[in-house]
Amino acid sequence: xxxxxxxxxxxxxxxxxxxxxxxxxxxxxxxxxxxxxxxxxxxxxxxxxxxxxxxxxxxxxxxxxxxxxxxxxxxxxxxxxxxxxxxxxxxxxxxxxxxxxxxxxxxxxxxxxxxxxxxxxxxxxxxxxxxxxxxxxxxxxxxxxxxxxxxxxxxxxxxxxx
Amino acid sequence: xxxxxxxxxxxxxxxxxxxxxxxxxxxxxxxxxxxxxxxxxxxxxxxxxxxxxxxxxxxxxxxxxxxxxxxxxxxxxxxxxxxxxxxxxxxxxxxxxxxxxxxxxxxxxxxxxxxxxxxxxxxxxxxxxxxxxxxxxxxxxxxxxxxxxxxxxxxxxxxxxxxxxxxxxxxxxxxxxxxxxxxxxxxxxxxxxxxxxxxxxxxxxxxxxxxxxxxxxxxxxxxxxxxxxxxxxxxxxxxxxxxxxxxxxxxxxxxxxxxxxxxxxxxxxxxxxxxxxxxxxxxxxxxxxxxxxxxxxxxxxxxxxxxxxxxxxxxxxxxxxxxxxxxxxxxxxxxxxxxxxxxxxxxxxxxxxxxxxxxxxxxxxxxxxxxxxxxxxxxxxxxxxxxxxxxxxxxxxxxxxxxxxxxxxxxxxxxxxxxxxxxxxxxxxxxxxxxxxxxxxxxxxxxxxxxxxxxxxxxxxxxxxxxxxxxxxxxxxxxxxxxxxxxxxxxxxxxxxxxxxxxxxxxxxxxxxxxxxxxxxxxxxxxxxxxxxxxxxxxxxxxxxxxxxxxxxxxxxxxxxxxxxxxxxxxxxxxxxxxxxxxxxxxxxxxxxxxxxxxxxxxxxxxxxxxxxxxxxxxxxxxxxxxxxxxxxxxxxxxxxxxxxxxxxxxxxxxxxxxxxxxxxxxxxxxxxxxxxxxxxxxxxxxxxxxxxxxxxxxxxxxxxxxxxxxxxxxxxxxxxxxxxxxxxxxxxxxxxxxxxxxxxxxxxxxxxxxxxxxxxxxxxxxxxxxxxxxxxxxxxxxxxxxxxxxxxxxxxxxxxxxxxxxxxxxxxxxxxxxxxxxxxxxxxxx
Numbered sequence: 001x002x003x004x005x006x007x008x009x010x011x012x013x014x015x016x017x018x019x020x021x022x023x024x025x026x027x028x029x030x031x032x033x034x035x036x037x038x039x040x041x042x043x044x045x046x047x048x049x050x051x052x053x054x055x056x057x058x059x060x061x062x063x064x065x066x067x068x069x070x071x072x073x074x075x076x077x078x079x080x081x082x083x084x085x086x087x088x089x090x091x092x093x094x095x096x097x098x099x100x101x102x103x104x105x106x107x108x109x110x111x112x113x114x115x116x117x118x119x120x121x122x123x124x125x126x127x128x129x130x131x132x133x134x135x136x137x138x139x140x141x142x143x144x145x146x147x148x149x150x151x152x153x154x155x156x157x158x159x160x161x162x
Numbered sequence: 163x164x165x166x167x168x169x170x171x172x173x174x175x176x177x178x179x180x181x182x183x184x185x186x187x188x189x190x191x192x193x194x195x196x197x198x199x200x201x202x203x204x205x206x207x208x209x210x211x212x213x214x215x216x217x218x219x220x221x222x223x224x225x226x227x228x229x230x231x232x233x234x235x236x237x238x239x240x241x242x243x244x245x246x247x248x249x250x251x252x253x254x255x256x257x258x259x260x261x262x263x264x265x266x267x268x269x270x271x272x273x274x275x276x277x278x279x280x281x282x283x284x285x286x287x288x289x290x291x292x293x294x295x296x297x298x299x300x301x302x303x304x305x306x307x308x309x310x311x312x313x314x315x316x317x318x319x320x321x322x323x324x325x326x327x328x329x330x331x332x333x334x335x336x337x338x339x340x341x342x343x344x345x346x347x348x349x350x351x352x353x354x355x356x357x358x359x360x361x362x363x364x365x366x367x368x369x370x371x372x373x374x375x376x377x378x379x380x381x382x383x384x385x386x387x388x389x390x391x392x393x394x395x396x397x398x399x400x401x402x403x404x405x406x407x408x409x410x411x412x413x414x415x416x417x418x419x420x421x422x423x424x425x426x427x428x429x430x431x432x433x434x435x436x437x438x439x440x441x442x443x444x445x446x447x448x449x450x451x452x453x454x455x456x457x458x459x460x461x462x463x464x465x466x467x468x469x470x471x472x473x474x475x476x477x478x479x480x481x482x483x484x485x486x487x488x489x490x491x492x493x494x495x496x497x498x499x500x501x502x503x504x505x506x507x508x509x510x511x512x513x514x515x516x517x518x519x520x521x522x523x524x525x526x527x528x529x530x531x532x533x534x535x536x537x538x539x540x541x542x543x544x545x546x547x548x549x550x551x552x553x554x555x556x557x558x559x560x561x562x563x564x565x566x567x568x569x570x571x572x573x574x575x576x577x578x579x580x581x582x583x584x585x586x587x588x589x590x591x592x593x594x595x596x597x598x599x600x601x602x603x604x605x606x607x608x609x610x611x612x613x614x615x616x617x618x619x620x621x622x623x624x625x626x627x628x629x630x631x632x633x634x635x636x637x638x639x640x641x642x643x644x645x646x647x648x649x650x651x652x653x654x655x656x657x658x659x660x661x662x663x664x665x666x667x668x669x670x671x672x673x674x675x676x677x678x679x680x681x682x683x684x685x686x687x688x689x690x691x692x693x694x695x696x697x698x699x700x701x702x703x704x705x706x707x708x709x710x711x712x713x714x715x716x717x718x719x720x721x722x723x724x725x726x727x728x729x730x731x732x733x734x735x736x737x738x739x740x741x742x743x744x745x746x747x748x749x750x751x752x753x754x755x756x757x758x759x760x761x762x763x764x765x766x767x768x769x770x771x772x773x774x775x776x777x778x779x780x781x782x783x784x785x786x787x788x789x790x791x792x793x794x795x796x797x798x799x800x801x802x803x804x805x806x807x808x809x810x811x812x813x814x815x816x817x818x819x820x821x822x823x824x825x826x827x828x829x830x831x832x833x834x835x836x837x838x839x840x841x842x843x844x845x846x847x848x849x850x851x852x853x854x855x856x857x858x859x860x861x862x863x864x865x866x867x868x869x870x871x872x873x874x875x876x877x878x879x880x881x882x883x884x885x886x887x888x889x890x891x892x893x894x895x896x897x898x899x900x901x902x903x904x905x906x907x908x909x910x911x912x913x914x915x916x917x918x919x920x921x922x923x924x925x926x927x928x929x930x931x932x933x934x935x936x937x938x939x940x941x942x943x944x945x946x947x948x949x950x951x952x953x954x955x956x957x958x959x960x961x962x963x964x965x966x967x968x969x970x971x972x973x974x975x976x977x978x979x980x981x982x983x984x985x986x987x988x989x990x991x992x993x
Contacts, residue, residue, distance in 0.1 A: 012702075012711025015695035018359035019733050027732070038463045045467045045489065049482050050843075056479035059846050075481075107696070107709045125696065125709070127733055130361030130452060137456040141496060145464065148488040156484040 019127035021103040025096045030128070033093035033135030037086035037142035044082035044146055048075050048153075056159035066158050079150045086143035093135030100129040168689050168719065175721050180272070180685040182745055191745040193277035194685060198284050199263025200581060203574070205288060206256035210567070211652070212295075213247035214645060216240050221605075221641040224634050227626035237622030238305040239324075243294075245308025246328065250335055251291050253428040253566050258283070258342055260573055261370040261431060263581065265346070267676035267683060268364050270355025270692045272726040273742055275348040275815040278749050278785065279341050285753030286338035290331050293760055297327040304328035307620065309421060310391075312402040312413045317395040323764060325395060329388045330760040336385045337756065340826055343374035348818040351731040355675070356802060357694035357712075358734045364674050364697075365448065368455045369434030372462045373427040378822060379466070380423035382830035386837065387416035390928070396766070399917055399924035401837065407845045407921035411476060412837055418469035419833070426465040429561065430458050432569035433500055436522050439576045440504055442672045443519040444511025447698060447705065450503040457496035464493040474542050475549040483542045490540030497533060501526060517591025521572035524599045528564025532557060535610065550620075553613025559606045571598070571651060578655070579669045583681040584662030590654040597647030604640030608633040673698035678714055691718035691727050693802075694734075717801040723791055727805075728813055736802040738813040741792040752781045783946055786963075794960050820966040824973045827936070831977050834932065835984050838925045842988075850922045850989045851915070858909045859986050862902050863978065866937075869898035870975045873944070873968040883958035885951065892948040892964075895971065899941045906934055926985055933974070933981050940974045943967040 051074060055066035068074065103126030182188040182197065192198070220240050223231045232240065262280060266273055274280045297303045302323035306315040315325045350363075350371050363371075390401040391413070400406035402413050441448045448454060470478065470486035504526055513519065535557040539545045548554055571594075578586050612633040617624065624630055668677040677700055679687060692699070693716050696708025703711075718727060724742040729735060755778040762771030794808035806813065842849050876891025910927075917927040947967045950956065956964055 015357045015693055015708070015710035015712065017733065017735075018357055018362065018709060022733070038460075042467065045485065048485055049470070052481040052485070053479050054843055056481070057477075057844070060844050062477070062479075104709055107707065125361065125707070127359035127361045130359075131732075133452050134456045134459075137453065138460055141460050141492075142463075144495070145467075145489060145492045148492055149485055152481065152484045152488050156481050158479065158481040160480050 019103070021100040021126065021128040025099050025128055025132060029092060029096055030131040030135060033089050033096055034131065034138050036089035036092075037139040037146070040082040040085035040089075041142045041145050044079055044149060047078050048149060051075060051078075052158055063159050071158055072153060075153050076150065079146060079153060082146040083143065083150065086139060086146050090136065090139035090143055093132065093139045096132035097129065097136050100126065100132045103127075103129040168715065172719055172721055173689060176686040176689065176719075177684065179721065179724055182685065188745065190750050191747045193273070193281045193743065193745050193749070195262050195266050195274050195277065195280055196683065196685075198280050199259050199261075201284055202255050202259030202262055202287070204259075205284075205291070206252045206259060207652075209247050209251040209291060210256070211648065213244050213252060214648060216244040216247065218641055218645055220244065221638040223622060224624075225638040226635060227624050227628075227631050229623055232622065234622045235305070238620075239303035241620055242304040242307050242310075242328075243297075246294065246304060246331070248562070249308055249424075249428070250332065251287075251294070253562060254339065254424075255287050256566075256570050257370065257373070257428065257431040258287075258339075260435065260570075260577070261346060261366065264577065264676055265349055265367065265370070266353070266687055267580075267679065268367060268674050269349070269353060270358060270675050270688065270694060271349070271353040272687050272691075272720075272724070273353075274345050275353050275740075276341075276345045276819065278743055278746050279345045279819075281746070281749035282752055283338050283342035283345065285750050286334055286341070286756065289753050289757035289760075290334035290338060293334060293757060294327060294331040297324065302327055304331075309417050310413075311417075312391065312394075312410045315391060315395075315413075316402060326392065326764050329392045329395075330764055333385060333388050334756060334760055336381045336388075339377055340381055343377040344819055344822040344826075346370055346374040347378075347822050348815045352728050352737075352815045352818060353726060353740070354729050354734040355692050355694050356718075356727065356729055356734055356736050358729075360732055361452075362694060362697040363455070364434070365437035365451070365454055365458070366431055366434030368458045369431035369437075372458050373430050376423045376427050376462050376465070378826040379829045380420045380427065382826055383416045383833045384420035386830055386833040387413055387420070390416075390837070390924075392763070393924070393928065397918070399928070400919075400921040401841075401924055403921065406919070407841060407847050407849060407851075408924070409841060409844060409921075411473070412840060414473050414476065415469070415840065416833060416837065418472040419466075422469045422472065423462065423465045425561065426462050429565040430462060432566045432573075433458070435569040435573040435576075436504060436525055437500065438674065439518060439572060440507055440522050441511070442576070442670045443516065443522070444507050444513045445671075446507065446511040447673070447701070448503060449506035449510060450499070451697065453499050454503045457499035460496040461493060464489060464496065468493060471540060471545070474545045480542075487540050487542045491537065494533065494537050494540075501529060501533075516575070517586065517588055517595055518572045518575035520592065520595040520599075521568050521575065524595060525564060525568035525572065528560055528568060528602065531607075532560030532564050535560060548613065550618055551613035552609045552617045552619055555619050556606050556609035556613060559609070563602055563606070568598075571595075574651075574655070576670065577676075578658065578662075579665030580676055580681050580683070582659050582662070583665055584658055584660075585665050585669060586654050586658040586662055590650055590657075594647055594650040594654060597643055597650060599647075601640050601642075601644030601647055605637050605644050606640070608636050608640075612637075668700065671700075673701040675699055689719070690714075690716045691720060692716060693718075722807075725807075728815065736800070736805055739798055739800075739805050739807045740815065741795070741808045743789065743792055746785075748781060748785050752778055752785070755781060779942065783942075786946070788950070788955060788963075814962055816962050816966055817969075820969050824969060828973065828977065831929075831933070831980065834925070834929050835980060838929065838984055841921050841925065845921070847920065849992075850926075851920050852913075852923075853989045854913065854915065854926070854986050855909075856986055856990065858905055858912070859982060862905050862909075863982050865898050865902050865905070866975050866978050869895045869902070870972050872898065873971045877961070877964050877968045880951075880956050880961040880964050881958060885954070885956065888956065888961075888964065889948065889951045892944055892951060896941055896944050896948065899937055899944065899971075903934060903937055903941075906930065929981055929985060933978060936974050936977065940967075940971045943970055 055068040055071045056063055058067050107125050182192040182194050223229050304327055305324045310328055313319055393399040394401050400408040402408045402410050437448055437454055468486055468490045471490045474483055539548055575586055575591055612630050615629055617630050665681050667680050693713040695710040695712045696702050698705060699712035702708045720739060725739050727736055728738040728740045730737055755774045759771045759774035762774055792808060796807060797804050798807050872891045872894040876888045879887030879891060915923045915926055917923050944967055947963050
């Protein structure tokens, strides 16, 4: 490799590892916290759509009353399962977050000095805490999305023949 | 920023290594991401102008009631061509242009992970555009709208080549977009500069990454639908034929399973442009980086679960509609996060307003209007009133023009100095903005009103006396004002590229890595690979931010061949020194062959299609054949430790590419199987019409599983350095694979099911046929690997090709298990 000896480094301290807390929170825990709630919502959506559509329009015949007598209870059970899975992911995400939120906080610079809480979202410094915080946001968003379907089951009439 | 002290001989060597050959040879063979990015931008903006001219003709026709500028048939073709051009040939490719140009510069790399795939992606895009527009001289322009609903698009009602042009154009584009997405994903996870951990990515990178992952799972829905449509039209299958067990709603489901994610695919990277450029003009970091990054991903994920809101008026059960109405309301939350972040950034910053910033602020206003009208259509009863009215035309144009065109123009103003070394004219830019902003609102806002007054979309004329005339007149005036703005933009680009003020490396005082290199950047991008310490490498001193200070001139010169650094997916820890391929004609050749295959299918010249596909296969084999310039070459000591040169295994990019291909292919089969279960659940005629026999397929299942076991044995053998077992294992796997195909042919000859009898038969042969085609492709891979094994290409330390081929082979087997369960087992359960 020619030229190495002639290259010079930038001024200032050499960068340290972007994720010093990576050993404190297992990467699998970070991915579970990020992925479980969206996956639960996906399963809930597909299952609820399939069941509610088929129960009300079996073989293209619109019904006033679902042909599956326990449709409401089944959809409710699926949705409760999705909400519980999302809630689990949210709790896990918060735990991950608590374990990693100090990561690189001292390197948030001017933003951190004026507003430490804002610096957290502002700079995103620290890869572990970034992923942990992203898990909190993702889980809570999809927890809401799963919960909306429960409200829908309670509020909306399942079938309506024209 | 550090001083540069790299000797000129090293720089000259880098230049010679990376620079494209001058002249036509270089034009046709270059794989430089910057050239490809510019080509994407120029070509897609040319399509924007062409699509805009089509829109102007439509607006002229609608200026007053009872106009006869164009006929009804010509109008059908105009709005279809306009939609396809804008959505498929402009809106997505233009964002690929930005990302192709900017990603390696932003990520601290010397090129994309797969430079030749990058070139292929562009050439295929161009081929698709040319293919579509040959429909004009042939008088067969697509005419069933950009979403091409059946039965309008069925052969019975549309017997010309029009819809076939549509289907084959979009299939070519699907290949282009898929290979581009595989490239973006691999580039992001494998070729960032050391230190550029996930939390330090520019937001445009998050946007394009999210769009690329979405492409892998959304595009197969469109591809599956297009294949079925083409088979229905040309070969008498019945996927969308309600009289034979198919259903037109299957098209709508598949199209919108693709179509709604596509909306986010063409806006999220554009929103990324805003998130990265706006802070520069506010002289402060983006407020809420983590929120914006995560809302980008969450919007895309939620976008996969709202497709039904395009089908509220099709007669689906109320509860099912309500689930999707709810999800469509929830998606407003992550979508709005960006708006609050941008407003807060302006509020807390010290903004200044050059032309680029004007477009950014204009975008925010248009986004809010388009977003609010979108939330309105999430309410099912309200949507029933709005469906197929001009209100929807207004909404979708506020979204697509407001959230795509405005950020794109802003992006051009912002990065033009980087592209050319010159600034665009600000006075022209200001006129450009006001003409476009005023024109846009005069054009599209009245469409809300005229839609609420009852004007349906896609009418070529309308009677007077309905109160629509004045609004249409205003809209047409707005259209020409908007067009004048676009014209001014084109003039500004043309003038400024040679007469603009010299820009320097960082004319806006931007924070990200692309502003650390000269404008325009040299062919090798960075003299040395930087080591990144924060998300704002050029603002670290001012913000006192980062885990140290970014090293702009490290000792990572990497000048032996076309080299860049491979790093780990999360933290960008150094993993290897990658050697990149040189310029090549192969991408152009492959794109030309696939274009020829499309013409073969279009004109039913199956010999041409077959020959072109066979030649394409040969081209791919030559492409993948190992080259000396990229071969592994021992270890090298660097300031970041000992690194292998020419990566293999998990350090390489090949594994990521294969996994991405498997993911998108898996999605393709998932959509085919969805179609099977959907039609079986609504079929009113007997399903299945004939129950398939089990004995032969069961034997075939055992054979395919056995072949996978031998492939595992082969791969494990070479991992221990045992070449003879590798050869034996591969040979047995291949033999079993051919046995599978032979038995499947035997089964076909015995089955009483017909592909043209009903939808069940159509699905049975299409799904098993496509699986058979995948088995054949897998066998070609294994055979090539076997030939290479006999030539002594593999060792315990270097057998990537074996691993990748076996991954594909296992995928083919797993898909068969799903196909076998669905097509062979479930009919017996129903019986």
